[in-house]
Amino acid sequence: MSLTFDTLREANRRRQLEWPGNDEIDTAFRTIEIAGEGGELVAAVEEHLLASLNALAVAGHLGKVSEQMKKYLRAQRGIKGSKADLEAIGDEIGDTIIALDLLAAGLGIDLGQVAARKFNKTSAKYELHTRLPEGDEEEAPSHCEGCVKPINEGDPYFPYGDGVDACGDCAPLISDIIHNNEEMLGDEELSPEDREDHRDSLALMKKRLEEEGDVKVTFPHP
Numbered sequence: 031m032s033l034t035f036d037t038l039r040e041a042n043r044r045r046q047l048e049w050p051g052n053d054e055i056d057t058a059f060r061t062i063e064i065a066g067e068g069g070e071l072v073a074a075v076e077e078h079l080l081a082s083l084n085a086l087a088v089a090g091h092l093g094k095v096s097e098q099m100k101k102y103l104r105a106q107r108g109i110k111g112s113k114a115d116l117e118a119i120g121d122e123i124g125d126t127i128i129a130l131d132l133l134a135a136g137l138g139i140d141l142g143q144v145a146a147r148k149f150n151k152t153s154a155k156y157e158l159h160t161r162l163p164e165g166d167e168e169e170a171p172s173h174c175e176g177c178v179k180p181i182n183e184g185d186p187y188f189p190y191g192d193g194v195d196a197c198g199d200c201a202p203l204i205s206d207i208i209h210n211n212e213e214m215l216g217d218e219e220l221s222p223e224d225r226e227d228h229r230d231s232l233a234l235m236k237k238r239l240e241e242e243g244d245v246k247v248t249f250p251h252p
């Protein structure tokens with residue numbers, strides 16, 4: 031299964047939350063950013079003569095996105111001149127993605143794979159935790175609910191149940207589990223079996239907290 035746009039959007043959302051200075055990024059900044067990516071792309075494929083027409087097409091569409099964004103921001107800011115709406119911008123973004131896929135196909139590049147690989151390189155470079163599953167990790171038995179990172183056999187993880195897992199970085203602390211158990215025990219509609227489970231867990235976690243301090247609770251993934 032290849033990377034989906036939904037997965038990419040969610041990983042972007044999560045990573046922007048941890049990206050220092052994210053509050054200062056607006057659509058004008060993004061517009062300049064994509065124009066810059068167009069320039070980088072043309073430079074990167076210069077040597078591939080066969081792909082150069084497709085590369086120019088991508089750069090051309092990126093330029094049109096910037097052009098429509100200029101007209102959109104102009105309208106928003108009350109500057110005189112021709113205007114564009116979100117549909118016009120969406121059309122150009124759609125064209126850009128289609129042209130990118132044609133370019134990538136010509137070079138034998140898997141779009142989902144390179145997007146995930148570069149996303150993860152950038153996360154590693156800036157020491158951010160959010161990761162996307164890469165192609166060769168698709169078979170991982172589970173993925174972290176918090177940061178989307180694959181959880182492989184033997185990796186530390188915490189199972190929340192119902193198939194919801196957390197990786198070693200995102201696993202809860204002993205104090206988190208104690209807090210959760212205490213909260214659950216306060217629920218008057220809790221079944222007697224569940225009540226007993228939470229009491230057992232609470233006792234066990236309090237003992238571990240005394241012995242180990244407040245560490246993350248993980249198990250090796252089976």
Ligand SMILES: [Zn+2]
Binds near residue numbers: 176179196199
């Ligand atoms: Zn995680």
